[in-house]
Amino acid sequence: MVYRMIFNQTAYFGRGAIKEIPNEAKSRGFTKAFIVTDPLLVENGTAGKVTDVLDEAGLPYEIFDDVQPDPPVENIQHGVEAFKASGADFLIGLGGGSPQDTCKGIGIVVANPEFSDVLSLEGVAPTRNPSVPIFGVPTTAGTASETTINYVITDTANKRKFVAVDPHDIPVVAFVDPDLTDGMPRGLKVATGLDALTHAIESVITPGAWGLSDALSMQTIRMIAQNLAKSVEGDKDAGEQMAYASYITGMSYSNVGLGLVHGMAHPLGGRLGVAHGVANGILLVPVMEYNKDFSGEKYRDIADAFGIEDAYTGDLEHVRDEAVAAVAQLTRDLGNPTTISEVGATEEDLVPLAHDAFADVCTPGNPRQATEEEILGIYRSLM
Template sequence: MVYRMIFNQTAYFGRGAIREIPGAARGRGFHKAFVVTDPVLLETGTVKRVTDVLDEAGLEYEVFDNVKPNPPVECIQDGVERFNASGADFLIGLGGGSPQDTCKGIGIIAANPEFGDVLSLEGVADTKNPSVPIFGVPTTAGTASETTINYVVTDTRNKRKFVAVDPHDIPVVAFVDPDLTDSMPRGLKVATGLDALTHAIEGYVTPGAWSLSDCLSMQTIRMIARNLARSADGDVPAGEQMAYASYITGMAYSNVGLGLVHGMAHPLGGRLGVAHGVANGILLAPVMEYNKDYTGGKYRGIADAFGVEDAYTADLETVREAAVAAVHGLTVDLKNPTTISEVGATEADLEPLAHDAFHDVCTPGNPRKATEEDILAIYRSLM
C-alpha cells in the first residue's frame, strides 16, 4: 500500500501570526493580494486587522467580500471575474470555510479557466495547473480549509452541495492566528468545533487511515475533548488549542478522506441551508453507532480521549458504546441540535436527502458501506 500526504509548503502558528504575511508574500515575489472574505468579517473589523498589516508593509491589495454561507457557484464566478480584473498575483482566503472555499474556487478557475462553469470541478477534478497562490488565514476553528486539498460548493439550481478534491488547491502558506478566532460567538465556536471533531473521528476510522494520519487524528480528538466545551464558554487558552486542533486534523482528513457524517451533512446544507458544523453535530454520534462494529479497536482511543475508564481493558462492545455516548453527551452539553427536525427537515425531505447523501463523494470513505436505505433509516431516526 502506498500513502500520499500533501501539506502546506509553510505554516505559521500563534498569536500575531498574521504579521508574517508581508514577509511570506515578498519572499515569494508577490506584489498584490486579492483578499477573499465575507461582509460580517468586514463589518466586525477582522478584515481591517489583516489589511492594516498589509498597509504597514506597503503591500497592495483588493478586498472581495461577496462571499455567502455555503458558497454558491455564482459567488465563485463573480470572484474570478473580479480577480482577473484586479492585477493581483496571489490570494488571501480570510475567514471560515465559506471564504476559504470560495478563495480556492477562484484560484483554481483563474489558473484553469476551462472549469469556469464551476460544476465540472465536482469530485476529483482533472485540473492541469496549480491554483493562483493562496495564503489561508482562518477565523474559525473547524474547517481547516487552510491546509486541505478540498472545498465545498453549493449548486443552487439543484439545491445540492458538492465537494471538489484537488491537490492543486492547497494554500501555499497558512497563518493560524488565535487572535482572529477569539471573537467567535458561542454558537460558531460550537458548530466549528463539532466540525473539527467530526473531521478527526471520521479521518481516524476511515479505511484510508494509516499510522501518520492516526497520530494527527487521535491527537486532535484528545485536544477537542479537553478544550471544546471550555472554549465555547469563553476560555481563551482553550480557544487557542481549538485553533491548532482544527489545523492538525485537517492535515489528516484532507489526505485520507471522511465518511458518512459528511456525506449526510452536505445535503442538509444544500437542501435546507443547515450550517455545516451544526449538521455534523447532529449526525456524528448516530453514525458512530451505525459504524461501531466496523472500526476494530479504534473506539478505545476515542473513549480514552473522553475520559472513559478502562477504555483499553474493558469489553470492546462496552467501550464502543461508551465512546458513542461520550460524543453524544458533548453534543447535548454544547446545546447543539440533536434532531434534523429541529433544523427544518420534514418527512418529505428524507428521500431526497438520502439520495444525495448516498451519492456524496465523502460517503464511500465510511468504514461501513451504507446503502441508500440505511441512510434513509438514519435520517428517519433523527426526526
C-alpha cells in the same frame, strides 16, 4: 500500500501570526493581494487586522467581500472576474469555510479556465495547473480549509452541495492566528468545534487511515475533548488550542478522507440550508453508532481521549458504547440540535436527502458501506 500526504509548503501558528504575511509575500515575489472574505468580517474589524498589517508593510491589496454562506457557483464566477480585473498576483482566503472555499474556487478557475462552469470541478477534479497562490487565514476553528485539498460549493439550481478534491488548491502558506478566532460567537464555536471533532473521528475510522493520519487525528480528539467546552464558554487558552486542533486534523482528513457523517451533512446544507457544523453535530453520534461494529479497536482510542478509564481494559463492545456516549454527552452539553426536525426537515425531505447522501463523494470513505435505504433509516431516526 502506498500513502500520499499533501501539506502546506509553510504554516505559522500563534497569536500575531498574521504579521508574517508581508514577509512571506515579498519572499515569494508577490506584489498585490486579492483578499477573499465576507461582509461580516469587514464590518466587525477582523479583515482590518489583516489589512493593517499589509498597509504597514506597504503591500497593495484589493478586498473581495461578496462571499455568501455556502458559496454558490455564481459566487466563484463573480470572484474570478473581480480577480482578473484587480491586477493581483496572489490570494488571501480570510474567514471560515465559505471564504476559504470561495478563494480556492477562484484560484483554481483562474489557473484552469476550462473549468469556468465550476460544476465540472466536482469530485476528484482533473485540473492541470496549480491554483493562483493562496495564503489561508482562518477565522474559525473547524473547517481547516487553510490546510486541505478540498472545497465545497453549492449548486443552487439543484439544491445540493458538492465537494471538489484537488491537490492543486491547497494554500501555499497557512497562518493560524488565534487572535482572529477569539471573536467567534458561542454558536459558531459550537458548530465549528463539532465540525473539527467530526473530521477527526471520521478520519480515524476511514479505511484509508494509517499511522501518521491516526497520530494527527487522535491528538485532535484529545485536544477537543479537553478544550471545546471551555472554549465555548470564553476561555481564550482553550480557544487557542481549538484553533490548532482544527488545523491538525485538517492535515489528516484532507489526505485520507471522511465518511458518512459528511455525506449526510452536505444534503442538509444543500437542501435545507443547515450550517455544516450543526449538521455534523446532529449526525456524528448516530453514525458512530451505525459504524461501531466496523471500527476495529479505534473506539478504544477515542474513549481514552475522552478520559474513559477502562478504554483499553474493558470489553470492546462496552467501550465502543462508552465512546459513543461520551461524544453524545459533549454534544448535549454544548446545546447542539440532536434531531433534523429541529433544523427544518420534514418527512417529505427524507427520500431526496438520502438520495443525495448516497451519491456524495464522502460516503464511500465510511468503514461500513451504507445502502441508500440504510441512510434513509438514519435520517428517519433523527426526526
